[in-house]
């Protein structure tokens with residue numbers, strides 16, 4: 253049985269004031285849900301978020317980490333530092349990092365290793381662009397992303413995979429429940445072929461998830477939750493998505 257998981261990816265949004273407001277609402281509203289819940293603010297808000305979520309069921313994660321544990325890497329943040337401030341999770345390989353920071357599957361594989369060594373649970377993001385889907389290459393692209401990141405390390409503790417079609421991120425376009433389910437089933441098969449414990453690995457859908465479309469996505473057998481962007485910045489909307497998973 254896979255426990256549902258809802259993760260808010262706050263991307264590059266927030267201030268001390270908005271973080272306090274959003275998390276105070278979420279902590280007050282969270283009454284022992286049967287879904288796991290995590291929020292991923294920017295690095296500078298992690299410690300504040302951990303402190304606000306203490307004694308609540310909400311966990312905190314980062315949106316990236318370095319592949320090194322320490323060293324001369326100006327501007328980077330290492331996985332052990334993220335664990336040290338009290339985080340449980342780290343998002344890796346998000347399409348925005350692949351596109352704007354040139355992250356390769358090889359680099360993402362190294363970050364996965366670093367995260368696991370620091371005891372963080374990684375959320376590996378995969379997904380195709382619109383052009384790749386239209387060229388009927390969506391499965392090939394996702395298969396390569398999965399094997400590039402996991403081939404050498406199929407037994408990462410706590411691994412979660414998020415399928416985020418790039419064309420559905422921040423666009424208001426969501427994959428239909430059937431499209432998302434088909435890709436999730438494909439991902440589960442690919443994970444098994446790579447030697448990952450696919451049956452127990454949670455697969456999240458991401459891309460314009462909202463209160464209004466969450467339930468039909470979560471009704472699909474291989475969709476175990478969501479990685480939520482814009483809607484995670486509005487407490488009532490995020491809570492409604494959590495409620496739809498429970």
Ligand SMILES: O=C(CO)COP(=O)(O)O
Pocket residue numbers: 261346416420421422423424458459460461479480481482483
């Ligand atoms: O990229 C996403 C989560 O990581 C999805 O973002 P949106 O929910 O804003 O489309």
